[in-house]
Amino acid sequence: MKNFTKLIHFEEWLIERKVDLSINEIKCRASIASHASWFGARVRLGPNNELIKPLWISLKADELTDSKLAKVRELLNDCRSGLLFLPEDQ
Numbered sequence: 001m002k003n004f005t006k007l008i009h010f011e012e013w014l015i016e017r018k019v020d021l022s023i024n025e026i027k028c029r030a031s032i033a034s035h036a037s038w039f040g041a042r043v044r045l046g047p048n049n050e051l052i053k054p055l056w057i058s059l060k061a062d063e064l065t066d067s068k069l070a071k072v073r074e075l076l077n078d079c080r081s082g083l084l085f086l087p088e089d090q
Contacts, residue, residue, distance in 0.1 A: 004029065004039075007079060012063060013072050017079055028079035030072050032063065049073045 004016040004027075012034060018027045031044035035057045043053045043063075051069065053059070062068075079085050 007085065008075065010072060010075055011068065013068075015072075015075050015079055017085070019083065026080055026083070028076050030076050032059075045069075045072060045076065049076060 002018075004018045006014060007017045007028070008015045012032050013030050014033045015028060015030050017029075019025070020027075029039065029044065031039055031042040033042060036042045036054075041054060043051075043057055043059065046052050051064070053064075
């Protein structure tokens with residue numbers, strides 16, 4: 001696959017995945033899709049799971065709680081761990 005596909009929603013967060021079997025690589029990413037259609041303009045987690053928030057986006061306090069970000073990071077790590085992705089109860 002050359003494009004990211006939607007994998008799962010966790011509250012307002014979208015987890016997407018791209019699999020390249022020719023080089024045996026799995027890429028996963030997480031973002032809040034409601035603020036922009038283009039991934040780079042969204043609130044998102046970067047390649048090292050760091051929070052990236054464009055300056056022009058304002059968020060409600062409950063969208064970026066530590067517990068919610070921890071769960072999103074956990075889902076990303078699970079996504080990256082292999083082809084089979086079976087999230088626990090969200």
